[in-house]
Amino acid sequence: MQTTFEIVTRGAGLYEFTRDVAAWVTGTGLLTLMIRHTSASLLIQGNADPGVQTDLMAYFQRLVPPSDHPSMAYLTHTQEGPDDMPAHIKAALLPVSLQIPVQDGRMRLGTWQGIYLFEHRKAPHIRQVAAHLSQG
Amino acid sequence: MQTTFEIVTRGAGLYEFTRDVAAWVTGTGLLTLMIRHTSASLLIQGNADPGVQTDLMAYFQRLVPPSDHPSMAYLTHTQEGPDDMPAHIKAALLPVSLQIPVQDGRMRLGTWQGIYLFEHRKAPHIRQVAAHLSQG
Amino acid sequence: MQTTFEIVTRGAGLYEFTRDVAAWVTGTGLLTLMIRHTSASLLIQGNADPGVQTDLMAYFQRLVPPSDHPSMAYLTHTQEGPDDMPAHIKAALLPVSLQIPVQDGRMRLGTWQGIYLFEHRKAPHIRQVAAHLSQG
Numbered sequence: 001m002q003t004t005f006e007i008v009t010r011g012a013g014l015y016e017f018t019r020d021v022a023a024w025v026t027g028t029g030l031l032t033l034m035i036r037h038t039s040a041s042l043l044i045q046g047n048a049d050p051g052v053q054t055d056l057m058a059y060f061q062r063l064v065p066p067s068d069h070p071s072m073a074y075l076t077h078t079q080e081g082p083d084d085m086p087a088h089i090k091a092a093l094l095p096v097s098l099q100i101p102v103q104d105g106r107m108r109l110g111t112w113q114g115i116y117l118f119e120h121r122k123a124p125h126i127r128q129v130a131a132h133l134s135q136g
Numbered sequence: 137m138q139t140t141f142e143i144v145t146r147g148a149g150l151y152e153f154t155r156d157v158a159a160w161v162t163g164t165g166l167l168t169l170m171i172r173h174t175s176a177s178l179l180i181q182g183n184a185d186p187g188v189q190t191d192l193m194a195y196f197q198r199l200v201p202p203s204d205h206p207s208m209a210y211l212t213h214t215q216e217g218p219d220d221m222p223a224h225i226k227a228a229l230l231p232v233s234l235q236i237p238v239q240d241g242r243m244r245l246g247t248w249q250g251i252y253l254f255e256h257r258k259a260p261h262i263r264q265v266a267a268h269l270s271q272g
Numbered sequence: 273m274q275t276t277f278e279i280v281t282r283g284a285g286l287y288e289f290t291r292d293v294a295a296w297v298t299g300t301g302l303l304t305l306m307i308r309h310t311s312a313s314l315l316i317q318g319n320a321d322p323g324v325q326t327d328l329m330a331y332f333q334r335l336v337p338p339s340d341h342p343s344m345a346y347l348t349h350t351q352e353g354p355d356d357m358p359a360h361i362k363a364a365l366l367p368v369s370l371q372i373p374v375q376d377g378r379m380r381l382g383t384w385q386g387i388y389l390f391e392h393r394k395a396p397h398i399r400q401v402a403a404h405l406s407q408g
Contacts, residue, residue, distance in 0.1 A: 002300070002373055002375060002380075028138070029268075029270075030166075030168055030268050030270060030302075032302055032371045032373060034371060034372060034373060034380070035382075036380065036381065036382030036385065037382050037384075037385075038316070038317055038318040038324075038382070038384055038385055039318075043228060044174070044232045045174055045224065045227070045228060046174040046175075046224055049213055051212040051213035052174075052213050052221070052224050054212055054213075055210075055211045055212055055213050055221050055224070055225070056224065056225065056228055058210050058211070059200075059211075059225050062210075063199075063335075064331070074327075074330050074334075075327045075330070075331075076323040076326055076327055077321055077323035077324050077326075077327050085324070085327050088317065088318055088324050088327070088328065089327070089328065089331050091317070092315060092317060092328055092366060093229060093365060093366075094228060094229075095231075095232070095367075096316045096367070096370065097370065097371045097372070098232065098233065099168045099170060099233045099235060099371060100170060100233070101138055101168060101170060101266045101267070101268035103138060108138075108170065108172065108266040109172065110171075110172030110173050110174070110264070112173075112174055113172065113173075113174055128382070130373045130380040131373070132301075132302050132373035134270060134301075134302060134406060134408060135408070136270060136271070164274075165404075165406075166302075166304055166404050166406060179364060180310070180368045181310055181360065181363070181364060182310040182311075182360055185349055187348040187349035188310075188349050188357070188360050190348055190349075191346075191347045191348055191349050191357050191360070191361070192360065192361065192364055194346050194347070195336075195347075195361050198346075199335075229365060230364060230365075231367075231368070234368065234369065235304045235306060235369045235371060236306060236369070237274055237304060237306060237402045237403070237404035239274060244274075244306070244308065244402040245308065246307075246308030246309050246310070246400070248309075248310055249308065249309075249310055270406060272406060272407070
Protein backbone atom coordinates (compact mmCIF):
# COMPACT_ATOMS: atom_id res chain seq x y z
CA MET A 1 0.00 0.00 0.00
CA GLN A 2 1.67 3.21 -1.19
CA THR A 3 0.80 6.86 -1.63
CA THR A 4 2.43 10.28 -1.96
CA PHE A 5 1.86 13.18 0.42
CA GLU A 6 2.36 16.66 -1.01
CA ILE A 7 3.37 19.41 1.40
CA VAL A 8 3.34 23.04 0.27
CA THR A 9 6.07 25.11 1.94
CA ARG A 10 6.29 28.90 2.22
CA GLY A 11 9.96 29.23 3.12
CA ALA A 12 12.30 27.59 5.63
CA GLY A 13 10.59 26.06 8.64
CA LEU A 14 8.85 23.04 10.12
CA TYR A 15 5.50 21.96 8.69
CA GLU A 16 3.55 19.38 10.68
CA PHE A 17 1.54 16.80 8.72
CA THR A 18 0.86 14.19 11.42
CA ARG A 19 -2.92 14.32 10.82
CA ASP A 20 -2.62 13.58 7.09
CA VAL A 21 -0.56 10.50 7.83
CA ALA A 22 -2.81 9.38 10.71
CA ALA A 23 -5.84 9.56 8.39
CA TRP A 24 -4.13 7.31 5.83
CA VAL A 25 -2.68 4.48 7.98
CA THR A 26 -4.79 1.41 8.67
CA GLY A 27 -4.40 -2.09 10.11
CA THR A 28 -1.20 -3.32 11.79
CA GLY A 29 2.22 -3.08 10.21
CA LEU A 30 5.06 -0.71 9.44
CA LEU A 31 4.83 2.80 7.98
CA THR A 32 7.73 4.29 6.01
CA LEU A 33 7.88 7.90 4.83
CA MET A 34 10.65 9.06 2.45
CA ILE A 35 11.20 12.60 1.19
CA ARG A 36 11.96 12.75 -2.55
CA HIS A 37 14.23 15.83 -2.31
CA THR A 38 17.78 16.70 -1.22
CA SER A 39 17.13 20.16 0.28
CA ALA A 40 14.38 19.34 2.80
CA SER A 41 14.08 16.73 5.58
CA LEU A 42 11.58 14.72 7.58
CA LEU A 43 11.57 14.94 11.37
CA ILE A 44 9.76 13.49 14.38
CA GLN A 45 9.76 16.13 17.09
CA GLY A 46 7.90 17.61 20.04
CA ASN A 47 4.58 19.21 19.06
CA ALA A 48 3.51 20.68 22.41
CA ASP A 49 5.48 23.98 22.69
CA PRO A 50 5.96 25.81 19.34
CA GLY A 51 9.18 27.19 20.89
CA VAL A 52 10.78 23.81 20.21
CA GLN A 53 10.34 24.33 16.47
CA THR A 54 11.59 27.93 16.62
CA ASP A 55 14.67 26.81 18.52
CA LEU A 56 15.39 23.90 16.16
CA MET A 57 15.28 26.33 13.21
CA ALA A 58 17.60 28.76 15.01
CA TYR A 59 20.07 26.04 15.98
CA PHE A 60 20.40 24.58 12.49
CA GLN A 61 20.74 28.07 10.95
CA ARG A 62 23.78 28.55 13.19
CA LEU A 63 25.21 25.05 12.74
CA VAL A 64 25.03 25.48 8.95
CA PRO A 65 25.24 29.20 8.07
CA PRO A 66 24.42 30.53 4.57
CA SER A 67 27.22 30.15 2.03
CA ASP A 68 27.81 33.92 1.93
CA HIS A 69 28.80 33.81 5.61
CA PRO A 70 32.61 34.21 6.04
CA SER A 71 32.89 30.85 7.85
CA MET A 72 31.44 29.08 4.78
CA ALA A 73 33.75 30.61 2.15
CA TYR A 74 35.10 27.16 1.23
CA LEU A 75 31.79 26.04 -0.33
CA THR A 76 31.72 25.70 -4.13
CA HIS A 77 28.09 24.74 -4.93
CA THR A 78 26.74 28.30 -4.58
CA GLN A 79 25.15 29.05 -7.99
CA GLU A 80 21.56 28.64 -6.76
CA GLY A 81 21.95 31.08 -3.88
CA PRO A 82 23.39 31.19 -0.34
CA ASP A 83 20.68 28.87 1.07
CA ASP A 84 21.30 26.08 -1.45
CA MET A 85 24.37 24.18 -0.26
CA PRO A 86 23.41 24.65 3.44
CA ALA A 87 20.08 23.02 2.53
CA HIS A 88 21.96 19.98 1.15
CA ILE A 89 24.07 19.80 4.33
CA LYS A 90 20.99 19.96 6.59
CA ALA A 91 19.37 17.29 4.40
CA ALA A 92 22.41 15.08 5.11
CA LEU A 93 22.28 15.75 8.87
CA LEU A 94 18.51 15.22 9.30
CA PRO A 95 16.31 12.22 8.33
CA VAL A 96 15.46 11.41 4.70
CA SER A 97 13.04 8.72 5.89
CA LEU A 98 10.99 7.82 8.97
CA GLN A 99 9.71 4.41 10.11
CA ILE A 100 6.79 4.08 12.50
CA PRO A 101 5.18 0.83 13.68
CA VAL A 102 1.37 0.87 13.29
CA GLN A 103 -1.05 -1.07 15.49
CA ASP A 104 -4.82 -1.37 14.96
CA GLY A 105 -4.84 1.65 12.63
CA ARG A 106 -2.78 3.93 14.89
CA MET A 107 0.85 4.96 14.66
CA ARG A 108 2.81 4.01 17.79
CA LEU A 109 4.12 7.55 18.29
CA GLY A 110 4.78 8.83 21.80
CA THR A 111 2.45 11.42 23.37
CA TRP A 112 4.52 14.41 22.25
CA GLN A 113 5.78 13.17 18.90
CA GLY A 114 4.61 14.88 15.71
CA ILE A 115 5.68 14.31 12.08
CA TYR A 116 7.22 17.30 10.33
CA LEU A 117 8.59 18.28 6.98
CA PHE A 118 11.63 20.51 7.61
CA GLU A 119 11.98 22.90 4.64
CA HIS A 120 15.54 24.23 4.25
CA ARG A 121 15.03 26.55 1.24
CA LYS A 122 13.75 30.16 1.39
CA ALA A 123 11.58 29.94 -1.75
CA PRO A 124 8.17 28.21 -1.65
CA HIS A 125 8.17 24.58 -2.78
CA ILE A 126 5.81 21.66 -3.28
CA ARG A 127 7.46 18.72 -1.53
CA GLN A 128 6.65 15.06 -2.18
CA VAL A 129 6.84 12.41 0.54
CA ALA A 130 6.58 8.80 -0.67
CA ALA A 131 4.68 6.59 1.82
CA HIS A 132 4.68 2.81 2.16
CA LEU A 133 2.60 0.76 4.58
CA SER A 134 3.27 -2.95 5.01
CA GLN A 135 0.75 -5.14 6.81
CA GLY A 136 1.70 -7.76 9.39
CA MET B 137 5.09 -9.16 15.43
CA GLN B 138 5.48 -6.19 17.73
CA THR B 139 6.71 -5.48 21.25
CA THR B 140 7.99 -2.64 23.43
CA PHE B 141 11.40 -2.55 25.08
CA GLU B 142 11.70 -0.47 28.25
CA ILE B 143 15.09 0.99 29.07
CA VAL B 144 15.72 2.56 32.48
CA THR B 145 18.18 5.47 32.30
CA ARG B 146 20.15 7.05 35.16
CA GLY B 147 21.15 10.30 33.49
CA ALA B 148 22.69 11.27 30.15
CA GLY B 149 24.67 8.51 28.44
CA LEU B 150 24.62 5.50 26.17
CA TYR B 151 22.79 2.36 27.32
CA GLU B 152 23.38 -0.80 25.29
CA PHE B 153 20.43 -3.17 24.84
CA THR B 154 21.67 -5.35 21.96
CA ARG B 155 21.12 -8.58 23.94
CA ASP B 156 17.47 -7.82 24.70
CA VAL B 157 16.78 -7.29 21.01
CA ALA B 158 18.83 -10.35 19.95
CA ALA B 159 16.79 -12.52 22.33
CA TRP B 160 13.50 -11.31 20.78
CA VAL B 161 14.19 -11.53 17.02
CA THR B 162 13.39 -14.74 15.17
CA GLY B 163 13.13 -16.02 11.60
CA THR B 164 14.13 -13.95 8.56
CA GLY B 165 12.88 -10.45 7.87
CA LEU B 166 13.29 -6.82 8.88
CA LEU B 167 13.55 -5.39 12.39
CA THR B 168 12.51 -1.80 13.12
CA LEU B 169 13.08 -0.04 16.45
CA MET B 170 11.51 3.39 17.14
CA ILE B 171 11.98 5.50 20.25
CA ARG B 172 8.73 7.01 21.54
CA HIS B 173 10.38 10.16 22.96
CA THR B 174 11.79 13.46 21.69
CA SER B 175 14.66 13.89 24.17
CA ALA B 176 16.51 10.59 23.69
CA SER B 177 17.81 8.75 20.60
CA LEU B 178 18.66 5.32 19.26
CA LEU B 179 22.13 4.59 17.94
CA ILE B 180 24.14 1.80 16.36
CA GLN B 181 27.77 2.24 17.42
CA GLY B 182 31.03 0.52 18.25
CA ASN B 183 30.80 -1.66 21.37
CA ALA B 184 34.45 -2.76 21.71
CA ASP B 185 36.21 0.18 23.43
CA PRO B 186 34.03 2.02 26.02
CA GLY B 187 36.10 5.12 25.13
CA VAL B 188 34.00 5.42 21.96
CA GLN B 189 30.88 6.00 24.06
CA THR B 190 32.65 8.46 26.37
CA ASP B 191 33.91 10.42 23.36
CA LEU B 192 30.50 10.44 21.62
CA MET B 193 28.95 11.88 24.81
CA ALA B 194 31.69 14.52 25.06
CA TYR B 195 31.39 15.53 21.41
CA PHE B 196 27.61 15.98 21.47
CA GLN B 197 27.81 17.93 24.75
CA ARG B 198 30.08 20.39 22.94
CA LEU B 199 28.12 20.44 19.67
CA VAL B 200 24.93 21.23 21.59
CA PRO B 201 25.83 23.01 24.87
CA PRO B 202 23.27 23.50 27.69
CA SER B 203 20.88 26.41 27.17
CA ASP B 204 22.49 28.40 30.02
CA HIS B 205 25.75 28.49 28.03
CA PRO B 206 26.36 31.99 26.54
CA SER B 207 26.47 30.60 22.97
CA MET B 208 22.92 29.24 23.38
CA ALA B 209 21.30 32.46 24.68
CA TYR B 210 18.95 32.54 21.67
CA LEU B 211 17.01 29.46 22.82
CA THR B 212 13.45 30.04 24.10
CA HIS B 213 12.27 26.58 25.22
CA THR B 214 14.15 26.66 28.54
CA GLN B 215 11.41 26.21 31.18
CA GLU B 216 12.27 22.57 31.92
CA GLY B 217 15.96 23.23 32.57
CA PRO B 218 19.18 23.84 30.64
CA ASP B 219 19.36 20.24 29.36
CA ASP B 220 15.85 20.25 27.85
CA MET B 221 16.13 22.06 24.51
CA PRO B 222 19.63 20.61 23.83
CA ALA B 223 18.01 17.17 24.30
CA HIS B 224 15.45 17.99 21.59
CA ILE B 225 18.24 19.17 19.27
CA LYS B 226 20.27 15.99 19.83
CA ALA B 227 17.10 13.96 19.23
CA ALA B 228 16.79 15.72 15.84
CA LEU B 229 20.45 15.07 14.95
CA LEU B 230 20.52 11.39 15.98
CA PRO B 231 18.28 8.48 14.89
CA VAL B 232 14.67 8.15 16.05
CA SER B 233 14.49 4.70 14.45
CA LEU B 234 16.80 1.87 13.39
CA GLN B 235 16.27 -0.82 10.74
CA ILE B 236 18.20 -4.07 10.80
CA PRO B 237 17.78 -7.02 8.39
CA VAL B 238 17.40 -10.35 10.22
CA GLN B 239 18.45 -13.72 8.82
CA ASP B 240 17.78 -17.14 10.44
CA GLY B 241 17.06 -15.53 13.80
CA ARG B 242 20.14 -13.27 13.85
CA MET B 243 20.44 -9.54 13.21
CA ARG B 244 22.84 -8.80 10.36
CA LEU B 245 24.89 -6.37 12.46
CA GLY B 246 28.62 -6.00 11.82
CA THR B 247 31.13 -7.46 14.28
CA TRP B 248 31.50 -4.22 16.26
CA GLN B 249 27.98 -2.85 16.04
CA GLY B 250 25.87 -2.58 19.20
CA ILE B 251 22.39 -1.10 19.71
CA TYR B 252 22.20 1.80 22.15
CA LEU B 253 19.66 4.11 23.68
CA PHE B 254 21.27 7.56 23.94
CA GLU B 255 19.71 9.40 26.88
CA HIS B 256 20.02 13.19 26.57
CA ARG B 257 18.37 14.23 29.86
CA LYS B 258 20.08 14.43 33.27
CA ALA B 259 17.16 13.03 35.27
CA PRO B 260 16.41 9.28 35.33
CA HIS B 261 13.76 8.14 32.83
CA ILE B 262 11.96 5.00 31.71
CA ARG B 263 12.22 5.02 27.90
CA GLN B 264 10.00 3.04 25.55
CA VAL B 265 11.26 1.62 22.26
CA ALA B 266 8.56 0.27 19.92
CA ALA B 267 9.75 -2.81 17.97
CA HIS B 268 8.36 -4.31 14.78
CA LEU B 269 9.56 -7.48 13.05
CA SER B 270 8.30 -8.38 9.60
CA GLN B 271 8.89 -11.86 8.18
CA GLY B 272 10.03 -12.53 4.63
CA MET C 273 14.86 -11.26 -0.35
CA GLN C 274 18.28 -10.26 0.96
CA THR C 275 21.76 -9.61 -0.39
CA THR C 276 24.99 -7.84 0.49
CA PHE C 277 26.57 -5.05 -1.56
CA GLU C 278 30.34 -4.66 -1.29
CA ILE C 279 31.79 -1.21 -1.90
CA VAL C 280 35.54 -0.75 -2.24
CA THR C 281 36.72 2.62 -0.89
CA ARG C 282 40.02 4.38 -1.62
CA GLY C 283 39.99 6.88 1.26
CA ALA C 284 37.47 9.33 2.69
CA GLY C 285 34.75 10.41 0.29
CA LEU C 286 31.35 9.68 -1.23
CA TYR C 287 30.96 6.60 -3.43
CA GLU C 288 27.73 6.35 -5.43
CA PHE C 289 26.22 2.87 -5.90
CA THR C 290 22.68 3.77 -7.05
CA ARG C 291 23.00 1.65 -10.20
CA ASP C 292 23.96 -1.51 -8.31
CA VAL C 293 20.89 -1.17 -6.12
CA ALA C 294 18.60 -0.26 -9.06
CA ALA C 295 19.72 -3.43 -10.87
CA TRP C 296 18.83 -5.60 -7.86
CA VAL C 297 15.38 -4.30 -6.83
CA THR C 298 12.28 -5.85 -8.36
CA GLY C 299 8.50 -5.82 -7.87
CA THR C 300 6.71 -3.51 -5.42
CA GLY C 301 7.67 -3.17 -1.76
CA LEU C 302 10.19 -1.62 0.59
CA LEU C 303 13.98 -1.57 0.23
CA THR C 304 16.23 -1.29 3.30
CA LEU C 305 20.00 -0.81 3.15
CA MET C 306 22.11 -1.04 6.33
CA ILE C 307 25.85 -0.47 6.60
CA ARG C 308 27.65 -3.08 8.72
CA HIS C 309 30.35 -0.71 10.00
CA THR C 310 30.72 2.09 12.56
CA SER C 311 33.17 4.33 10.68
CA ALA C 312 31.29 4.83 7.39
CA SER C 313 27.73 5.95 6.57
CA LEU C 314 25.01 5.68 3.95
CA LEU C 315 23.56 8.83 2.39
CA ILE C 316 20.93 9.89 -0.11
CA GLN C 317 22.14 13.10 -1.75
CA GLY C 318 22.15 15.20 -4.90
CA ASN C 319 23.97 13.53 -7.80
CA ALA C 320 23.84 16.31 -10.41
CA ASP C 321 26.72 18.67 -9.44
CA PRO C 322 29.84 16.88 -8.05
CA GLY C 323 30.44 20.10 -6.10
CA VAL C 324 27.72 18.99 -3.67
CA GLN C 325 29.80 15.97 -2.70
CA THR C 326 33.00 18.02 -2.39
CA ASP C 327 31.21 20.51 -0.15
CA LEU C 328 29.62 17.82 2.03
CA MET C 329 33.08 16.32 2.59
CA ALA C 330 34.54 19.74 3.45
CA TYR C 331 31.71 20.60 5.84
CA PHE C 332 31.91 17.36 7.83
CA GLN C 333 35.72 17.60 8.00
CA ARG C 334 35.23 20.96 9.74
CA LEU C 335 32.30 19.89 11.92
CA VAL C 336 34.33 16.91 13.18
CA PRO C 337 38.07 17.72 12.95
CA PRO C 338 40.75 15.01 13.34
CA SER C 339 41.57 14.07 16.93
CA ASP C 340 45.02 15.70 16.71
CA HIS C 341 43.34 19.08 16.16
CA PRO C 342 43.58 21.27 19.32
CA SER C 343 39.77 21.57 19.55
CA MET C 344 39.46 17.77 19.83
CA ALA C 345 42.03 17.27 22.61
CA TYR C 346 39.34 15.81 24.92
CA LEU C 347 38.97 12.65 22.80
CA THR C 348 40.30 9.41 24.32
CA HIS C 349 39.74 6.79 21.59
CA THR C 350 42.76 7.82 19.52
CA GLN C 351 44.89 4.64 19.29
CA GLU C 352 43.94 3.88 15.67
CA GLY C 353 44.90 7.32 14.38
CA PRO C 354 43.49 10.86 14.21
CA ASP C 355 40.73 9.90 11.72
CA ASP C 356 39.33 7.06 13.86
CA MET C 357 37.15 8.69 16.52
CA PRO C 358 35.95 11.42 14.10
CA ALA C 359 34.81 8.57 11.82
CA HIS C 360 32.71 7.13 14.67
CA ILE C 361 31.21 10.58 15.34
CA LYS C 362 30.32 11.09 11.67
CA ALA C 363 28.83 7.58 11.63
CA ALA C 364 26.58 8.67 14.53
CA LEU C 365 25.55 11.90 12.78
CA LEU C 366 24.82 10.36 9.37
CA PRO C 367 22.52 7.45 8.41
CA VAL C 368 23.33 3.83 9.25
CA SER C 369 20.36 2.69 7.18
CA LEU C 370 18.17 3.90 4.30
CA GLN C 371 14.59 2.95 3.42
CA ILE C 372 13.22 3.44 -0.07
CA PRO C 373 9.73 2.44 -1.33
CA VAL C 374 9.89 0.44 -4.58
CA GLN C 375 7.13 0.41 -7.21
CA ASP C 376 7.04 -1.82 -10.31
CA GLY C 377 10.76 -2.56 -10.04
CA ARG C 378 11.86 1.05 -9.56
CA MET C 379 12.97 2.89 -6.42
CA ARG C 380 10.78 5.92 -5.74
CA LEU C 381 13.80 8.26 -5.49
CA GLY C 382 13.44 11.90 -6.56
CA THR C 383 15.04 13.08 -9.81
CA TRP C 384 18.26 14.24 -8.14
CA GLN C 385 18.62 11.64 -5.41
CA GLY C 386 21.52 9.19 -5.55
CA ILE C 387 22.59 6.51 -3.03
CA TYR C 388 26.08 6.92 -1.57
CA LEU C 389 28.44 5.22 0.78
CA PHE C 390 30.23 7.91 2.78
CA GLU C 391 33.67 6.60 3.78
CA HIS C 392 35.10 8.39 6.83
CA ARG C 393 38.47 6.61 7.09
CA LYS C 394 41.63 7.52 5.15
CA ALA C 395 42.75 3.95 4.49
CA PRO C 396 41.10 1.82 1.76
CA HIS C 397 38.33 -0.48 2.98
CA ILE C 398 35.87 -3.05 1.66
CA ARG C 399 32.49 -2.02 3.07
CA GLN C 400 29.46 -4.29 3.36
CA VAL C 401 25.91 -3.01 2.98
CA ALA C 402 23.15 -5.48 3.97
CA ALA C 403 20.07 -5.16 1.76
CA HIS C 404 16.51 -6.34 2.41
CA LEU C 405 13.57 -6.09 0.02
CA SER C 406 10.05 -6.86 1.21
CA GLN C 407 7.25 -7.34 -1.30
CA GLY C 408 3.80 -5.83 -0.93
